[in-house]
Amino acid sequence: MPMETYRVLTEDEIIQLKSQSCLADDWSHVFVSSNFKAGYVHHTRFSGTVKLGSFDGEFTLAGGIRKHAGLRHVTLHNVTVGDCCCIENIQNYIANYDIGEHTFIENVDIILVDGMSSFGNGVSVAVMNETGGREVLINNKLSAQQAYIQALYRHRPELINRMKVITDHYSGKHASETGTIGSHVTIVNTGAIKNLQIGDYARIEGACRLENGSINSEKEAPVYIGYGVICEDFIVSSGSRIDDGAMLSRCFVGQACHLGHNYSASDSLFFSNCQGENGEACAIFAGPFTVTHHKSTLLIAGMFSFMNAGSGSNQSNHMYKLGPIHQGALERGAKTTSDSYILWPARVGAFSLVMGRHVNHSDTSNLPFSYLIEQANTTYLVPGVNLRSVGTIRDAQKWPKRDKRTGTNKLDCINYNLLSPYTIQKMFKGREILKELKRVSGETSEIYSYQSAKIKNQSLNNGIRFYEIAINKFLGNSIIKRLEGGNFKSNDEIRARLKPETETGRGEWVDVAGLIAPKSEVDWLLDGIEQGSIKRLSDINSYFADMHQNYYTYEWTWAYHKIQEFYGLNPAEMTAKDIIKIVNMWKEAVVRLDKMIYDDAKKEFSLSSMTGFGADGSREEKVLDFEQVRGDFESNPFVMAVLKHIEDKSALGDELIGRISPLT
Template structure:
């Protein structure tokens, strides 16, 4: 604790001569080394503590300002060392201000009564009329919010989670706010009941009310011009800029909201981007991106999602109000002018084109296209597996993770193929085979729920899913047997045995975290029983699941390898493994070749339309190559070719290592 002393008579006289006033000079305490020359036109009220004013700030453009107080009213305020506070039109009340902080041209900064600073605010996500409220807090993860919003069939669990959040909110409630170290607040309107973390930069902001800005030295937060935030929490590393308006929103780590983006009753988790458009009651899981002025996201759950311009959904059928909701599973995208009438569920990594009003559920047919023709939804299953765009997306997400904060709130699994998506493909393959069996192999179209599937699409879908299943199971077995020189089938069998039983059965995607359902249930049982009763403990459980992903993944894959290839764990041999690896090699190379062909379309003659504006065919080609490069040297294309080469070598290496083992 810093030692403070009372002002000397000389200091009081000097302050008075510099147009300073105090209700009671005895309530103004100062640190050793305090220099009264740096305080002008200041009014003190209540208890005020002042640090030293030794440092100088250099502002953009080169102007220098010495720390101190000028033209400001302080009521119950602690000012740290080397702060510069000037031109506060109204006053600053009930705040502790850290060291090296610069505050200039602000209307008012105050805490009025007891505040939880945005913690415990109820956000009516997914259903605007209520029923799925998530209580936001500083430590909120996407996974925690997912459970609070969607597991309403377990009321005791929800009550426990609410009381855990309430405990946290009450523990952090205070009548005094804090502004951290190295904070800059410039040309800003009113700040009321807001806790501001270290290294925050707030410039030109209109209004901030009842919230927390969880900035720190490793991941500063920036709030920019024209921004209005009410009942909010903004996590580390995020930028909210250019007239964005947020009402009852949680903004996760390293999100970017700008260009007049408007959101209410919404949750945005790690690395989301929102610009120009509008969000209402959405659950935006990690990497949800929307850039366009004409795009409205409403009452939906998304993650790893890119919304095309003019994307729209309806949660209102003009009967009982806006009570409908929908889910687009991870990686699903919408094209320009797409529309979905909720309720609906779109499978993982699917593409939605056109207007869909028939409430389809394609969750067991991932990697599909949903295309509308004459008000009918046509489904093309599995086709997105061969799309160059899907592979590019999977590669770009880890690179676009901008989180610098060592304490990450969300545990994000980037894998395109995982037990979660492969279990869906296994179900999808069965669905498609059953459709073919029931309706006959020669049917032109098949009906699945409210969608139509063409004959060729159905047969291709089965083939695409089988390729992906071979690829995933082969990958898993190669990884498991990596780097060991086996001498017998017994050694191989021993190594193939999983390290744990956890992982068998169903898997779920809890908004970015892929985990066995059994482990999620174990956590929920712990919360219900009261043995897990802190936000910190809940997040530690998610962390553990994330850390052990590959251990659990192998338990699931080993189970499915036996089922899919009809093998007995007691009699599996090197030759069985070699057969699986050969199928895997065929699948990997086959899929990469399809991706390669898909990429080629981007370099076709029709793609060159508009290049070489005023010249001949040759100039068009040359212009195209200058802008886009040629096909063979394109970085993505070379990566695909390298992938074919590397994976072939990997499979060959394992075969070589075990082919000498006799049956």
């Protein structure tokens, strides 16, 4: 409310307030709105400059009890209170805060800003390396992509320096000696709140201590902070929920995250849709959809995204020599099974599954969709096998549905594609690696060695086959999508349509914490930051958003230039006959892959899977019990979706073949 809309108290109002056990160091420093009613202010002490709105309206609480807006049993020092607020039973005081409208505060120990505060902005988080060297300066606008650059591009010191300058400028701009509690906020049964910015519609209920942070709640995506929570040096983004005794220290919590059940984290970053329960995190970079639910699970000094940690998953970053200096990465979609263990440093390829204990520092980043299995202290690698796993496909389908972000501004750019230039380029490399191992060690070798891991002969040959199926599927998909809806009268028209609109996307692609983009575009942005032409956090996020928006344009450029490498065809000279040949190969790849997934799903309905069903009956009762709980195989929604996918994709390929076959 602007200053000119406030007035000083009348003599009658001061007398009435005094009669209601109110005190003031100086009544002339208490200002009120034009429709202020003194009857709703009891047992209140004022010091410094205090501004009060009207106290019209009521709050209906759980159980049906109603409380009228007003002040009761509270000390206010340098506080502005908006219209229709109810503040009561503050054990100590509220100092140096602007409080919005329709806010309810009850049974709180203390709320204050003590000196100049940037409210968590600019806090240095020692991510990935506990001893430092990869610090990320958190801020209200921090995206997964910004943090990725800060943490991992240390080989460009001028870039890191510029990012620090930009973040420091933002933190300085938002520093203040006065905190803000937004409108429609609820704070009840809470301990100490110190140096906090609290956004609109936040609910803080039973928290123990919240210190030096920002809760960036908004109407479309409110934040909830629950019982027993302790947070210090933190930022919580819109739509997130922290409850049930979670403890955070020097952490950033992204949009729509959920941390609870005594989860503890220090020096860690959690981006969109992460979930953490029961376990512990230390110095981790948790990219979008990093999920850990189990009490005995520790994630430490690693980078993850689209990851699910099994119970008892653990990593070591300390070899008892120079301290906890090691780090590792599980690329997007990697999973760990129960009781898995990885000794950092190590890097696990995208969409891979880690089983057992691995101590040999493998780097399987160029062999995605693999299993890493421990046998007798040896890591065995099964390349590409996860492409046929029903679990992998199910994960890819569930992530977009589980994006709970409802805010007006989505900070993180998230690409959900299972097959993309990022993963397919690795399959090209993986295919060459496997072929080279075969050439060097001989086709009849029983075991091949790669990156301190062992690959069995059959696994190697299957890996080559799996990667070729996936490459066929991706390139065929791209070509069919490109030629969709076109009525071509000549091969020249086909070639004209195939030609990309841009050369951007030709080279290497990177996964920037959920964003899949050409490295050339990322480098262009980083050059701009280094040179000072890009100097705002919001601009950095906008450029990443543009890359995300143009993904499919860049993807086609990459696919177009891979056609010659994989099929031996110059795309500038392709004919309808060549397209039909590729589409037939694509159809075969899609159907083969879907049938492998179908067979994998069928294992979930085998007789062995029915163990524990039909507790006291015959085999027939076991089957009936199983079907009542799990349904039968053919009517399973996922199985039906796989069969429909085979049908739809076959029809899509046949439609294109029918459209261009007159040109052959």
